[in-house]
Amino acid sequence: MPNRTVFFVSDGTGITAETFGNSILAQFAIKPRHVRRPFIDNAEKADQVITEINGAALAEGKRPIVFITIVNDTVREKIGSHSNALVLDMFRTFVEPLEAELQLTSNHRVGRFSDVAKSQEYHDRIEAINFSLAHDDGQSSRNLAEADVILVGVSRSGKTPTSLYLAMQHGIKAANYPLIPEDFERDSIPSSLAPYKRKCFGLTIDADRLSQIRNERRPGSKYAALANCRYEINEAERMMKREGISWLSSTHKSIEEIATTILRDIRPDRLIY
Protein backbone atom coordinates (compact mmCIF):
# COMPACT_ATOMS: atom_id res chain seq x y z
CA MET A 1 0.00 0.00 0.00
CA PRO A 2 1.63 3.26 -1.08
CA ASN A 3 1.76 5.69 1.79
CA ARG A 4 3.74 8.38 0.10
CA THR A 5 3.13 10.30 -3.10
CA VAL A 6 5.62 11.31 -5.76
CA PHE A 7 4.76 14.22 -8.05
CA PHE A 8 6.30 14.85 -11.47
CA VAL A 9 5.69 18.49 -12.29
CA SER A 10 6.66 20.14 -15.55
CA ASP A 11 5.75 23.04 -17.81
CA GLY A 12 6.14 20.73 -20.81
CA THR A 13 5.11 17.11 -21.28
CA GLY A 14 6.76 16.02 -18.05
CA ILE A 15 8.67 13.29 -19.87
CA THR A 16 12.02 14.55 -18.63
CA ALA A 17 10.67 14.91 -15.09
CA GLU A 18 9.43 11.33 -15.19
CA THR A 19 12.54 9.82 -16.74
CA PHE A 20 14.63 11.70 -14.21
CA GLY A 21 12.40 10.82 -11.25
CA ASN A 22 11.87 7.18 -12.13
CA SER A 23 15.56 6.49 -12.56
CA ILE A 24 16.23 8.00 -9.13
CA LEU A 25 13.29 6.14 -7.55
CA ALA A 26 14.47 2.84 -9.08
CA GLN A 27 17.30 3.06 -6.55
CA PHE A 28 14.86 2.56 -3.69
CA ALA A 29 12.67 -0.36 -2.66
CA ILE A 30 9.51 1.74 -2.38
CA LYS A 31 6.22 1.76 -4.27
CA PRO A 32 4.90 5.30 -3.94
CA ARG A 33 1.81 6.64 -5.68
CA HIS A 34 2.81 8.53 -8.85
CA VAL A 35 1.06 11.74 -9.90
CA ARG A 36 1.98 13.46 -13.17
CA ARG A 37 1.20 17.11 -13.69
CA PRO A 38 2.28 18.25 -17.17
CA PHE A 39 1.88 21.72 -18.73
CA ILE A 40 2.12 23.65 -15.42
CA ASP A 41 3.16 26.92 -17.01
CA ASN A 42 1.58 29.74 -15.03
CA ALA A 43 1.06 30.86 -11.45
CA GLU A 44 -2.57 29.73 -11.32
CA LYS A 45 -1.75 26.16 -12.33
CA ALA A 46 1.17 26.23 -9.90
CA ASP A 47 -1.25 27.11 -7.10
CA GLN A 48 -3.44 24.11 -7.95
CA VAL A 49 -0.44 21.79 -7.84
CA ILE A 50 0.76 23.27 -4.54
CA THR A 51 -2.70 22.63 -3.07
CA GLU A 52 -2.52 19.01 -4.24
CA ILE A 53 0.98 18.52 -2.88
CA ASN A 54 0.14 19.99 0.50
CA GLY A 55 -3.09 17.97 0.61
CA ALA A 56 -1.13 14.76 0.08
CA ALA A 57 1.35 15.74 2.80
CA LEU A 58 -1.49 16.25 5.24
CA ALA A 59 -3.39 13.08 4.28
CA GLU A 60 -0.34 10.83 4.37
CA GLY A 61 1.49 12.39 7.29
CA LYS A 62 4.65 12.39 5.14
CA ARG A 63 5.76 15.11 2.82
CA PRO A 64 5.66 14.10 -0.86
CA ILE A 65 8.68 13.86 -3.15
CA VAL A 66 8.41 16.34 -6.05
CA PHE A 67 10.53 15.95 -9.19
CA ILE A 68 10.32 19.21 -11.03
CA THR A 69 11.47 20.38 -14.47
CA ILE A 70 10.11 23.88 -14.92
CA VAL A 71 11.90 26.49 -16.97
CA ASN A 72 10.00 29.59 -15.82
CA ASP A 73 11.73 30.95 -12.71
CA THR A 74 8.61 32.42 -11.11
CA VAL A 75 6.51 29.28 -11.46
CA ARG A 76 9.37 27.06 -10.31
CA GLU A 77 10.24 29.15 -7.29
CA LYS A 78 6.60 29.36 -6.29
CA ILE A 79 6.28 25.58 -6.17
CA GLY A 80 9.69 25.22 -4.52
CA SER A 81 8.91 27.62 -1.71
CA HIS A 82 5.22 26.92 -1.04
CA SER A 83 5.18 23.12 -1.16
CA ASN A 84 5.47 21.02 1.96
CA ALA A 85 7.63 18.50 0.09
CA LEU A 86 11.13 17.38 -0.78
CA VAL A 87 11.51 19.24 -4.08
CA LEU A 88 14.19 17.84 -6.39
CA ASP A 89 14.71 20.48 -9.05
CA MET A 90 16.72 19.35 -12.04
CA PHE A 91 16.97 22.65 -13.87
CA ARG A 92 17.95 24.86 -10.96
CA THR A 93 20.57 22.33 -9.90
CA PHE A 94 22.30 21.95 -13.25
CA VAL A 95 21.55 25.01 -15.37
CA GLU A 96 23.45 27.37 -13.09
CA PRO A 97 26.81 25.54 -13.15
CA LEU A 98 26.44 25.18 -16.90
CA GLU A 99 25.80 28.91 -17.33
CA ALA A 100 29.03 29.57 -15.45
CA GLU A 101 30.96 27.02 -17.52
CA LEU A 102 29.66 28.21 -20.89
CA GLN A 103 29.58 31.87 -19.91
CA LEU A 104 26.13 32.04 -21.46
CA THR A 105 22.73 32.70 -19.96
CA SER A 106 20.06 30.10 -20.50
CA ASN A 107 17.15 30.85 -22.81
CA HIS A 108 14.32 29.29 -20.79
CA ARG A 109 12.96 27.24 -23.66
CA VAL A 110 10.33 24.63 -22.88
CA GLY A 111 10.63 21.34 -24.78
CA ARG A 112 13.07 19.77 -27.15
CA PHE A 113 11.71 21.17 -30.41
CA SER A 114 10.97 24.86 -30.75
CA ASP A 115 8.58 24.11 -33.62
CA VAL A 116 8.20 20.58 -34.91
CA ALA A 117 6.76 21.76 -38.23
CA LYS A 118 10.11 23.36 -39.04
CA SER A 119 12.45 20.74 -37.58
CA GLN A 120 14.42 18.54 -39.97
CA GLU A 121 15.20 16.15 -37.12
CA TYR A 122 11.51 15.75 -36.39
CA HIS A 123 10.69 15.26 -40.06
CA ASP A 124 13.33 12.52 -40.36
CA ARG A 125 11.91 10.80 -37.32
CA ILE A 126 8.41 10.63 -38.80
CA GLU A 127 9.91 9.33 -42.07
CA ALA A 128 11.75 6.64 -40.11
CA ILE A 129 8.52 5.55 -38.38
CA ASN A 130 6.74 5.30 -41.73
CA PHE A 131 9.63 3.34 -43.22
CA SER A 132 9.79 0.93 -40.29
CA LEU A 133 6.04 0.32 -40.40
CA ALA A 134 6.10 -0.33 -44.15
CA HIS A 135 8.98 -2.77 -43.66
CA ASP A 136 7.63 -4.58 -40.62
CA ASP A 137 7.72 -8.37 -40.68
CA GLY A 138 9.13 -8.64 -44.20
CA GLN A 139 6.09 -6.87 -45.67
CA SER A 140 8.11 -5.16 -48.34
CA SER A 141 11.50 -5.62 -49.97
CA ARG A 142 11.25 -2.26 -51.71
CA ASN A 143 13.81 0.36 -50.78
CA LEU A 144 15.72 -1.97 -48.47
CA ALA A 145 18.80 -0.13 -49.71
CA GLU A 146 17.51 2.85 -47.69
CA ALA A 147 17.32 0.90 -44.43
CA ASP A 148 19.77 1.81 -41.68
CA VAL A 149 19.40 -1.64 -40.19
CA ILE A 150 17.46 -4.84 -40.95
CA LEU A 151 16.53 -6.93 -37.93
CA VAL A 152 16.23 -10.67 -38.51
CA GLY A 153 15.09 -13.51 -36.25
CA VAL A 154 12.39 -16.09 -35.66
CA SER A 155 8.78 -15.03 -35.19
CA ARG A 156 8.21 -13.33 -31.77
CA SER A 157 11.85 -12.72 -30.97
CA GLY A 158 11.23 -8.99 -30.45
CA LYS A 159 11.92 -7.56 -33.91
CA THR A 160 8.81 -5.41 -34.31
CA PRO A 161 8.91 -3.42 -31.07
CA THR A 162 12.67 -2.95 -31.44
CA SER A 163 12.30 -1.63 -35.02
CA LEU A 164 9.61 0.83 -33.99
CA TYR A 165 11.61 1.97 -31.00
CA LEU A 166 14.72 2.58 -33.13
CA ALA A 167 12.62 4.64 -35.53
CA MET A 168 10.72 6.60 -32.93
CA GLN A 169 13.52 7.40 -30.52
CA HIS A 170 16.53 7.49 -32.82
CA GLY A 171 15.14 8.28 -36.28
CA ILE A 172 16.64 5.01 -37.56
CA LYS A 173 15.05 3.38 -40.61
CA ALA A 174 14.72 -0.13 -39.23
CA ALA A 175 13.27 -2.88 -41.41
CA ASN A 176 12.61 -6.32 -39.98
CA TYR A 177 12.43 -9.70 -41.62
CA PRO A 178 11.33 -12.99 -40.08
CA LEU A 179 13.39 -16.17 -40.42
CA ILE A 180 10.80 -18.88 -41.04
CA PRO A 181 10.79 -22.69 -41.44
CA GLU A 182 10.93 -22.33 -45.25
CA ASP A 183 14.23 -20.47 -44.90
CA PHE A 184 15.61 -23.26 -42.72
CA GLU A 185 14.52 -25.96 -45.19
CA ARG A 186 16.11 -24.05 -48.07
CA ASP A 187 19.02 -23.38 -45.70
CA SER A 188 19.59 -19.81 -46.80
CA ILE A 189 18.52 -16.35 -45.68
CA PRO A 190 15.66 -14.72 -47.62
CA SER A 191 17.05 -13.81 -51.04
CA SER A 192 15.98 -10.16 -50.76
CA LEU A 193 18.32 -9.79 -47.77
CA ALA A 194 21.39 -11.25 -49.47
CA PRO A 195 22.68 -7.90 -50.82
CA TYR A 196 22.26 -6.30 -47.38
CA LYS A 197 23.89 -8.81 -45.06
CA ARG A 198 26.13 -6.15 -43.58
CA LYS A 199 23.09 -4.18 -42.43
CA CYS A 200 21.45 -7.20 -40.81
CA PHE A 201 21.34 -7.67 -37.06
CA GLY A 202 19.86 -10.77 -35.44
CA LEU A 203 17.64 -11.22 -32.42
CA THR A 204 17.46 -14.55 -30.68
CA ILE A 205 15.63 -15.69 -27.55
CA ASP A 206 15.59 -18.62 -25.12
CA ALA A 207 13.38 -21.48 -26.31
CA ASP A 208 11.41 -21.61 -23.02
CA ARG A 209 10.57 -17.94 -23.20
CA LEU A 210 9.69 -18.09 -26.91
CA SER A 211 7.38 -21.04 -26.34
CA GLN A 212 5.66 -19.13 -23.53
CA ILE A 213 5.16 -16.03 -25.72
CA ARG A 214 3.91 -18.06 -28.69
CA ASN A 215 1.53 -20.04 -26.48
CA GLU A 216 -0.22 -16.81 -25.53
CA ARG A 217 -1.00 -16.29 -29.21
CA ARG A 218 -1.68 -19.84 -30.38
CA PRO A 219 -2.08 -22.10 -27.36
CA GLY A 220 -1.12 -25.75 -27.91
CA SER A 221 0.02 -25.20 -31.51
CA LYS A 222 3.05 -26.78 -33.15
CA TYR A 223 4.22 -23.18 -33.69
CA ALA A 224 4.38 -22.70 -29.91
CA ALA A 225 5.68 -26.16 -28.95
CA LEU A 226 8.97 -26.11 -27.07
CA ALA A 227 10.61 -28.63 -29.43
CA ASN A 228 9.68 -26.53 -32.46
CA CYS A 229 10.91 -23.33 -30.80
CA ARG A 230 14.23 -25.06 -30.04
CA TYR A 231 14.51 -26.20 -33.66
CA GLU A 232 13.78 -22.77 -35.13
CA ILE A 233 16.17 -21.00 -32.77
CA ASN A 234 19.00 -23.46 -33.45
CA GLU A 235 18.53 -23.14 -37.18
CA ALA A 236 18.33 -19.35 -37.04
CA GLU A 237 21.48 -19.05 -34.93
CA ARG A 238 23.36 -21.45 -37.20
CA MET A 239 22.31 -19.44 -40.24
CA MET A 240 23.27 -16.08 -38.71
CA LYS A 241 26.64 -17.47 -37.66
CA ARG A 242 27.33 -18.78 -41.15
CA GLU A 243 26.29 -15.48 -42.75
CA GLY A 244 28.39 -13.42 -40.35
CA ILE A 245 25.37 -11.63 -38.87
CA SER A 246 25.84 -10.44 -35.26
CA TRP A 247 23.01 -11.13 -32.87
CA LEU A 248 21.94 -10.77 -29.27
CA SER A 249 19.39 -12.47 -27.06
CA SER A 250 16.25 -10.49 -26.24
CA THR A 251 15.21 -12.83 -23.41
CA HIS A 252 16.16 -10.64 -20.49
CA LYS A 253 16.56 -7.31 -22.27
CA SER A 254 14.15 -4.41 -22.58
CA ILE A 255 13.48 -2.81 -25.96
CA GLU A 256 15.67 0.10 -24.86
CA GLU A 257 18.60 -2.16 -24.03
CA ILE A 258 18.32 -4.07 -27.31
CA ALA A 259 18.10 -0.84 -29.31
CA THR A 260 21.09 0.71 -27.57
CA THR A 261 23.21 -2.39 -28.16
CA ILE A 262 22.29 -2.46 -31.86
CA LEU A 263 23.20 1.20 -32.26
CA ARG A 264 26.51 0.69 -30.53
CA ASP A 265 27.39 -2.39 -32.58
CA ILE A 266 26.30 -1.57 -36.09
CA ARG A 267 25.82 2.18 -36.19
CA PRO A 268 28.51 3.50 -33.86
CA ASP A 269 28.34 6.79 -35.78
CA ARG A 270 24.87 7.23 -34.30
CA LEU A 271 26.50 7.48 -30.90
CA ILE A 272 28.18 10.70 -32.04
CA TYR A 273 25.95 13.37 -33.50
Next chain:
Amino acid sequence: MPNRTVFFVSDGTGITAETFGNSILAQFAIKPRHVRRPFIDNAEKADQVITEINGAALAEGKRPIVFITIVNDTVREKIGSHSNALVLDMFRTFVEPLEAELQLTSNHRVGRFSDVAKSQEYHDRIEAINFSLAHDDGQSSRNLAEADVILVGVSRSGKTPTSLYLAMQHGIKAANYPLIPEDFERDSIPSSLAPYKRKCFGLTIDADRLSQIRNERRPGSKYAALANCRYEINEAERMMKREGISWLSSTHKSIEEIATTILRDIRPDRLIY
Protein backbone atom coordinates in the same frame (compact mmCIF):
# COMPACT_ATOMS: atom_id res chain seq x y z
CA MET B 1 31.03 24.22 -36.13
CA PRO B 2 30.89 22.49 -32.74
CA ASN B 3 33.94 23.33 -30.69
CA ARG B 4 32.91 21.62 -27.52
CA THR B 5 31.91 18.04 -26.81
CA VAL B 6 29.16 16.77 -24.56
CA PHE B 7 29.38 13.20 -23.25
CA PHE B 8 26.46 11.12 -21.99
CA VAL B 9 27.91 8.36 -19.87
CA SER B 10 25.88 5.60 -18.25
CA ASP B 11 26.16 2.04 -16.97
CA GLY B 12 22.80 1.27 -18.59
CA THR B 13 21.37 2.35 -21.93
CA GLY B 14 22.17 6.00 -21.32
CA ILE B 15 18.60 7.00 -22.10
CA THR B 16 18.19 8.78 -18.78
CA ALA B 17 21.55 10.52 -19.19
CA GLU B 18 20.52 11.74 -22.63
CA THR B 19 17.03 12.86 -21.65
CA PHE B 20 18.50 14.65 -18.68
CA GLY B 21 21.37 16.20 -20.62
CA ASN B 22 19.38 17.23 -23.66
CA SER B 23 16.73 18.98 -21.63
CA ILE B 24 19.43 20.97 -19.83
CA LEU B 25 21.29 21.71 -23.07
CA ALA B 26 18.05 22.89 -24.73
CA GLN B 27 18.35 25.89 -22.42
CA PHE B 28 21.46 27.08 -24.26
CA ALA B 29 22.02 28.33 -27.79
CA ILE B 30 24.93 25.98 -28.46
CA LYS B 31 25.46 23.10 -30.87
CA PRO B 32 28.05 20.87 -29.22
CA ARG B 33 29.16 17.50 -30.53
CA HIS B 34 27.28 14.69 -28.73
CA VAL B 35 29.01 11.46 -27.73
CA ARG B 36 27.03 8.64 -26.11
CA ARG B 37 28.79 6.00 -24.07
CA PRO B 38 26.31 3.40 -22.77
CA PHE B 39 27.05 0.28 -20.69
CA ILE B 40 30.10 1.76 -18.88
CA ASP B 41 29.93 -0.61 -15.94
CA ASN B 42 33.49 -1.39 -14.87
CA ALA B 43 36.79 0.35 -14.16
CA GLU B 44 38.35 -0.64 -17.48
CA LYS B 45 35.54 0.88 -19.54
CA ALA B 46 35.64 3.94 -17.28
CA ASP B 47 39.33 4.36 -18.12
CA GLN B 48 38.57 4.32 -21.85
CA VAL B 49 35.91 7.00 -21.42
CA ILE B 50 38.22 9.14 -19.28
CA THR B 51 40.85 8.93 -22.03
CA GLU B 52 38.27 10.06 -24.59
CA ILE B 53 37.05 12.91 -22.40
CA ASN B 54 40.54 14.18 -21.67
CA GLY B 55 41.47 13.82 -25.35
CA ALA B 56 38.53 16.02 -26.33
CA ALA B 57 39.50 18.61 -23.71
CA LEU B 58 43.00 18.78 -25.13
CA ALA B 59 41.91 18.86 -28.79
CA GLU B 60 39.25 21.52 -28.28
CA GLY B 61 40.98 23.63 -25.67
CA LYS B 62 37.75 23.56 -23.64
CA ARG B 63 36.78 20.97 -21.09
CA PRO B 64 33.81 18.82 -22.17
CA ILE B 65 30.45 18.70 -20.42
CA VAL B 66 29.73 15.21 -19.05
CA PHE B 67 26.21 14.13 -18.10
CA ILE B 68 26.55 11.02 -16.04
CA THR B 69 24.08 8.47 -14.66
CA ILE B 70 26.13 5.69 -13.14
CA VAL B 71 24.93 3.67 -10.18
CA ASN B 72 28.21 2.01 -9.20
CA ASP B 73 30.04 4.32 -6.78
CA THR B 74 33.55 3.26 -7.78
CA VAL B 75 33.01 3.69 -11.52
CA ARG B 76 31.21 6.98 -11.02
CA GLU B 77 33.79 8.47 -8.70
CA LYS B 78 36.60 7.39 -11.00
CA ILE B 79 35.10 9.31 -13.91
CA GLY B 80 34.19 12.24 -11.69
CA SER B 81 37.69 12.65 -10.29
CA HIS B 82 39.88 11.79 -13.31
CA SER B 83 38.04 13.68 -16.06
CA ASN B 84 39.08 17.14 -17.14
CA ALA B 85 35.43 18.11 -17.57
CA LEU B 86 32.37 19.70 -16.02
CA VAL B 87 30.73 16.53 -14.67
CA LEU B 88 27.00 16.85 -13.98
CA ASP B 89 26.08 13.80 -11.94
CA MET B 90 22.37 13.17 -11.58
CA PHE B 91 22.50 10.25 -9.18
CA ARG B 92 24.99 11.63 -6.71
CA THR B 93 23.11 14.91 -6.61
CA PHE B 94 19.65 13.52 -5.93
CA VAL B 95 20.00 10.06 -4.42
CA GLU B 96 21.64 11.33 -1.25
CA PRO B 97 18.89 13.80 -0.23
CA LEU B 98 16.33 11.13 -1.03
CA GLU B 99 18.10 8.57 1.17
CA ALA B 100 17.93 11.06 4.02
CA GLU B 101 14.26 11.81 3.38
CA LEU B 102 13.18 8.18 3.07
CA GLN B 103 15.59 6.92 5.71
CA LEU B 104 16.52 4.13 3.32
CA THR B 105 19.74 3.29 1.55
CA SER B 106 19.64 3.02 -2.21
CA ASN B 107 19.99 -0.37 -3.87
CA HIS B 108 22.23 0.59 -6.79
CA ARG B 109 20.07 -1.03 -9.42
CA VAL B 110 20.85 -0.32 -13.07
CA GLY B 111 17.86 0.14 -15.37
CA ARG B 112 14.14 0.38 -14.98
CA PHE B 113 13.27 -3.32 -15.17
CA SER B 114 15.15 -5.85 -13.07
CA ASP B 115 14.13 -8.61 -15.49
CA VAL B 116 11.82 -7.86 -18.39
CA ALA B 117 10.85 -11.52 -18.81
CA LYS B 118 9.16 -11.39 -15.40
CA SER B 119 7.68 -7.90 -15.53
CA GLN B 120 3.91 -7.54 -15.94
CA GLU B 121 4.36 -3.89 -16.87
CA TYR B 122 6.74 -4.86 -19.66
CA HIS B 123 4.42 -7.60 -20.89
CA ASP B 124 1.49 -5.16 -21.03
CA ARG B 125 3.59 -2.73 -23.00
CA ILE B 126 4.42 -5.31 -25.67
CA GLU B 127 0.73 -6.27 -25.82
CA ALA B 128 -0.17 -2.61 -26.31
CA ILE B 129 2.32 -2.28 -29.19
CA ASN B 130 0.87 -5.38 -30.87
CA PHE B 131 -2.67 -4.07 -30.40
CA SER B 132 -1.84 -0.64 -31.77
CA LEU B 133 -0.11 -2.12 -34.82
CA ALA B 134 -3.04 -4.43 -35.54
CA HIS B 135 -5.42 -1.48 -35.25
CA ASP B 136 -3.39 1.03 -37.24
CA ASP B 137 -5.23 3.02 -39.90
CA GLY B 138 -8.57 1.29 -39.39
CA GLN B 139 -7.08 -2.08 -40.36
CA SER B 140 -9.28 -3.96 -37.95
CA SER B 141 -12.50 -3.33 -36.06
CA ARG B 142 -12.01 -6.47 -33.97
CA ASN B 143 -11.60 -5.99 -30.23
CA LEU B 144 -12.12 -2.25 -30.40
CA ALA B 145 -13.85 -2.68 -27.05
CA GLU B 146 -10.36 -3.39 -25.64
CA ALA B 147 -8.90 -0.12 -26.91
CA ASP B 148 -7.93 2.49 -24.33
CA VAL B 149 -8.27 5.21 -26.94
CA ILE B 150 -9.19 5.45 -30.64
CA LEU B 151 -7.55 8.29 -32.54
CA VAL B 152 -9.49 9.70 -35.48
CA GLY B 153 -8.59 12.28 -38.11
CA VAL B 154 -7.88 12.83 -41.78
CA SER B 155 -5.06 10.96 -43.50
CA ARG B 156 -1.58 12.24 -42.40
CA SER B 157 -2.78 14.17 -39.36
CA GLY B 158 -0.37 12.29 -37.09
CA LYS B 159 -2.49 9.38 -35.85
CA THR B 160 -0.06 6.53 -36.50
CA PRO B 161 3.05 7.85 -34.75
CA THR B 162 0.92 9.05 -31.84
CA SER B 163 -0.74 5.64 -31.43
CA LEU B 164 2.59 3.84 -31.47
CA TYR B 165 4.07 6.29 -29.02
CA LEU B 166 1.16 5.88 -26.60
CA ALA B 167 1.60 2.11 -26.76
CA MET B 168 5.36 2.07 -26.47
CA GLN B 169 5.84 4.67 -23.76
CA HIS B 170 2.63 4.35 -21.80
CA GLY B 171 1.36 0.82 -22.48
CA ILE B 172 -1.87 2.32 -23.88
CA LYS B 173 -3.84 0.26 -26.39
CA ALA B 174 -4.31 2.95 -29.03
CA ALA B 175 -6.29 2.16 -32.18
CA ASN B 176 -6.51 4.70 -34.98
CA TYR B 177 -9.09 5.22 -37.66
CA PRO B 178 -8.92 7.54 -40.65
CA LEU B 179 -11.76 9.92 -41.53
CA ILE B 180 -11.99 9.72 -45.31
CA PRO B 181 -14.00 11.43 -48.09
CA GLU B 182 -16.56 8.57 -48.05
CA ASP B 183 -17.31 9.35 -44.40
CA PHE B 184 -17.85 13.02 -45.27
CA GLU B 185 -20.19 12.16 -48.16
CA ARG B 186 -22.18 9.83 -45.92
CA ASP B 187 -21.87 12.51 -43.24
CA SER B 188 -21.29 10.11 -40.36
CA ILE B 189 -18.34 8.61 -38.53
CA PRO B 190 -17.35 5.05 -39.51
CA SER B 191 -20.07 2.76 -38.16
CA SER B 192 -17.62 0.55 -36.27
CA LEU B 193 -16.67 3.57 -34.14
CA ALA B 194 -20.22 4.53 -33.20
CA PRO B 195 -20.33 2.40 -30.01
CA TYR B 196 -16.98 3.83 -28.88
CA LYS B 197 -17.43 7.56 -29.36
CA ARG B 198 -16.43 8.25 -25.78
CA LYS B 199 -13.04 6.64 -26.39
CA CYS B 200 -12.39 8.63 -29.55
CA PHE B 201 -9.94 11.50 -29.65
CA GLY B 202 -9.43 13.61 -32.77
CA LEU B 203 -6.31 15.00 -34.40
CA THR B 204 -6.53 17.91 -36.76
CA ILE B 205 -3.87 19.90 -38.59
CA ASP B 206 -3.50 23.17 -40.52
CA ALA B 207 -4.41 22.81 -44.20
CA ASP B 208 -1.10 24.33 -45.38
CA ARG B 209 0.92 21.88 -43.35
CA LEU B 210 -1.22 18.90 -44.38
CA SER B 211 -0.91 19.81 -48.04
CA GLN B 212 2.87 20.03 -47.64
CA ILE B 213 3.06 16.59 -45.95
CA ARG B 214 0.77 14.96 -48.51
CA ASN B 215 2.71 16.49 -51.40
CA GLU B 216 5.83 14.67 -50.22
CA ARG B 217 3.94 11.41 -50.68
CA ARG B 218 1.90 12.13 -53.79
CA PRO B 219 3.17 15.28 -55.45
CA GLY B 220 0.58 17.26 -57.43
CA SER B 221 -2.31 14.91 -56.54
CA LYS B 222 -5.85 15.96 -55.71
CA TYR B 223 -5.23 14.22 -52.37
CA ALA B 224 -2.47 16.75 -51.61
CA ALA B 225 -4.13 19.85 -53.10
CA LEU B 226 -4.62 22.68 -50.62
CA ALA B 227 -8.33 23.06 -51.48
CA ASN B 228 -8.94 19.37 -50.88
CA CYS B 229 -7.01 19.44 -47.60
CA ARG B 230 -9.13 22.40 -46.47
CA TYR B 231 -12.31 20.55 -47.40
CA GLU B 232 -11.35 17.35 -45.55
CA ILE B 233 -10.22 19.21 -42.44
CA ASN B 234 -13.40 21.32 -42.29
CA GLU B 235 -15.58 18.26 -42.70
CA ALA B 236 -13.63 16.28 -40.11
CA GLU B 237 -13.78 19.08 -37.54
CA ARG B 238 -17.49 19.58 -38.14
CA MET B 239 -18.09 15.86 -37.67
CA MET B 240 -16.02 15.64 -34.49
CA LYS B 241 -17.80 18.67 -33.07
CA ARG B 242 -21.21 17.17 -33.80
CA GLU B 243 -20.24 13.81 -32.28
CA GLY B 244 -18.78 15.41 -29.16
CA ILE B 245 -15.25 14.15 -29.85
CA SER B 246 -12.47 16.32 -28.38
CA TRP B 247 -9.56 17.09 -30.64
CA LEU B 248 -6.31 18.98 -30.85
CA SER B 249 -4.13 20.29 -33.64
CA SER B 250 -0.92 18.40 -34.33
CA THR B 251 0.54 21.18 -36.50
CA HIS B 252 3.06 22.55 -34.04
CA LYS B 253 3.13 19.70 -31.53
CA SER B 254 5.58 16.84 -31.16
CA ILE B 255 4.34 13.27 -30.74
CA GLU B 256 5.22 13.54 -27.05
CA GLU B 257 3.14 16.67 -26.57
CA ILE B 258 0.15 15.20 -28.40
CA ALA B 259 0.35 11.97 -26.40
CA THR B 260 0.62 13.79 -23.07
CA THR B 261 -2.39 15.96 -23.88
CA ILE B 262 -4.47 12.93 -24.85
CA LEU B 263 -3.57 11.14 -21.63
CA ARG B 264 -4.45 14.17 -19.57
CA ASP B 265 -7.77 14.72 -21.31
CA ILE B 266 -9.22 11.27 -21.74
CA ARG B 267 -7.29 9.02 -19.40
CA PRO B 268 -6.57 11.23 -16.40
CA ASP B 269 -6.28 8.06 -14.33
CA ARG B 270 -3.13 7.29 -16.30
CA LEU B 271 -1.57 10.36 -14.74
CA ILE B 272 -1.80 8.64 -11.35
CA TYR B 273 -0.35 5.16 -11.10
